[in-house]
Amino acid sequence: MTGRVVRSIGVAEPGRPVVLEDVEPEPGDGQAWVHTLWSGISAGTEVAQVRGTDPHHQVGWDRELRSFSPAGRRSGYPVGGLGYMEVGRVTESRTSALAPGSLVAMAYGHRTGRCADPARAAVVPVPDDLDPLLGIYLAQMGPICVNGLLHAAATLAGPGAGIDGGVRDRHVLVTGAGVVGLFSALLAVRHGAAGVVVAEPVPERRAAAEKLGLVPVDDADGGAWRAVKTRWRHGPGDHGADVVLQCRGHDTALATALKSLRPQGLVVDLGFYQGGAPHVRLGEEFHHNGLALVCAQISRVPRGMADAWPPGSLAAVTLDLLRARGEDLFRHVVTDVVDFEDGPALLADLAARRRAHPPLQAVLRFPEPG
Numbered sequence: 001m002t003g004r005v006v007r008s009i010g011v012a013e014p015g016r017p018v019v020l021e022d023v024e025p026e027p028g029d030g031q032a033w034v035h036t037l038w039s040g041i042s043a044g045t046e047v048a049q050v051r052g053t054d055p056h057h058q059v060g061w062d063r064e065l066r067s068f069s070p071a072g073r074r075s076g077y078p079v080g081g082l083g084y085m086e087v088g089r090v091t092e093s094r095t096s097a098l099a100p101g102s103l104v105a106m107a108y109g110h111r112t113g114r115c116a117d118p119a120r121a122a123v124v125p126v127p128d129d130l131d132p133l134l135g136i137y138l139a140q141m142g143p144i145c146v147n148g149l150l151h152a153a154a155t156l157a158g159p160g161a162g163i164d165g166g167v168r169d170r171h172v173l174v175t176g177a178g179v180v181g182l183f184s185a186l187l188a189v190r191h192g193a194a195g196v197v198v199a200e201p202v203p204e205r206r207a208a209a210e211k212l213g214l215v216p217v218d219d220a221d222g223g224a225w226r227a228v229k230t231r232w233r234h235g236p237g238d239h240g241a242d243v244v245l246q247c248r249g250h251d252t253a254l255a256t257a258l259k260s261l262r263p264q265g266l267v268v269d270l271g272f273y274q275g276g277a278p279h280v281r282l283g284e285e286f287h288h289n290g291l292a293l294v295c296a297q298i299s300r301v302p303r304g305m306a307d308a309w310p311p312g313s314l315a316a317v318t319l320d321l322l323r324a325r326g327e328d329l330f331r332h333v334v335t336d337v338v339d340f341e342d343g344p345a346l347l348a349d350l351a352a353r354r355r356a357h358p359p360l361q362a363v364l365r366f367p368e369p370g
Contacts, residue, residue, distance in 0.1 A: 002026075004033075008111035009343045009364075011079035014052040015351055017344040022080065024115045032093035034104060034114045035369040039340070040085030040136035041110075041362040043350055044178070044249050044272055049079055050351040053274045081109035082347070087126060087135035088114065091369050098123065105138035105315075110343055110364055124315045133334065133363060134326050137183070142318025144298045145183040148245050148270045149191065150309065151294055154302035155266055156243070163317055166243055166266070168192035171232045173241040175224075175257050176248030177205035177216065179361050180270055182333055184245045185214050186325055187317075197231065197241075199224035199256055208360060211332045212325075222252055222279075225259035238262050246270060251277035263289040268296050336362040 003023040010020045027033050048054035055061070060072025084107035090098045097118045098104065103126035108114045116123050126135035152166025172193045174185040177200035188196050198209045199219040206216035217224045229239040240262040246254055249272040257267045258280070285291060301309045322329070336359035338346055343364045349355050 004113065004115075006112045006114075007340075008081045008109060009083070009340075009347070010081050011050050011077060013077050015050060015348065017050050017082070017347040017351075019341065019344060020078070020080065022111065024111075024113060027092060027094050027115050030095045030119060031115055031117045032090050032095055032098040032100075034088035034106065034116045035091050036086055036088040036110075036112055036114070036366045037103075037368065038087040038133050038136055038366070039083055039110045039364040040141065041083065041343070041347070041359075041364065042085060042141065042179075043358065043362070045084075046082045046347060047351045048272070048274055049082060050347055052077075054272075055274065058274075081111060083110040084108075084140045085136040086110075086114075086139070087132055089369060090116075102126075103132055103135060105135040107140040110340065112340070112366060122311055122315070124312065127319070130319070130322055131326060131330060133337075134322050134330060136363060137322060137329075138315050138318055140298065141179065142183060142321070143314035144270065144296075145180055145187055146314040146317045147298055147301060148184055148247075148268050148296040149187055150305065150314075151296040151302050152243050152245070152266060152268045154305055155268070155292065155294055159302060159304035160308075164191035166268070169194050170242035171195045171240075172197075173228055173244045173257065173260050174198045175219070175244060175246045175253040175260075176200060176271070177202070177209045178247065179333060181245070181247035182209060182212060182214070183321070183329075184247055184270065185209070186212065186329075187321055188245065189214070190321055190324060195232065197228055199228070199253075199260070204357060205360065208332050212328055219253070219256055222256060225256050228260040232262070234262060241265060243268065249273050251275075251279045255279040255281070258285045258291055258293075261285070261289065261291050264291070265289070266292045266294065268294055270296050333361050334363060335360045337365055338362065340364045340366050 003025045056075040059068040060074040062072040105124040124138045153161040157165035172188045201220040209216040244257040244267045246257045246269040
């Protein structure tokens, strides 16, 4: 294949992330070349791929039936690329949509450059009033969290609801104070929640939530649900959160989410689970309190809302939050910035649990184009 040689971070074999060489096509009509400047690490998803513990490596996926089974095609190694949170500078352009010198956010992985085609993949402008590094949240990570609110709105207020339809004037619990959890909690606050509590077992992450002005609750022993039900009492036999945004890939967090809800409450699940769920007991609160559970997955907005929420609209809500809280996110969420060349070592450490205090948000730094 002819084109431009780029370097990317992939996985040679389980536990061994490496820098690989790849080829991008030369920009044609309607396309542009983007030189990467920043790339955020999504630790949960990427570490699962490094370890090989994600369902695609363990079971196998049937694309047509959209089902996992032993007969499905498993992912193998090497993994050609990781990541989906990139900011780059347009250095060459053959489209009026992308001006040379402009900054854009995309989701193409930890690679040194990309042939960008706005007709095929989302290209989000990074405005001048935003710190360029925070642009890593515009194309995918922020929209993941916005889509969680959108699923709450669709479930509780119908497909014609606005982004605040599931949280405004409601009591919202967020389980997990990772990047997705903190971002989702700030979105709930910004869009009118009556109260927001964040349940998290890790002290450093609870501290980050508190610095962002959120109310953290310790869930190290799975007991945060009791604090939530004590905090929010609506009437006899009616205590707890109206909505839970579940943002951890652990079944213990989903168990906390279900136990924390008031009767007929809703869990919107943004977590990526890699195994079973022995701590989730559907015969208990889920059944006795008539609860609802819906998965918010970034590949689709709720049914019936696609026309009202076309591509780019979730990024616009993300940008609104970044403009309002970007300085706080930069100070309290972005914990590590490392050179691209050091990315494989960082991912290997995270996969092997060699770091006593893993980064909350790690970002890879690339040199400016020469």
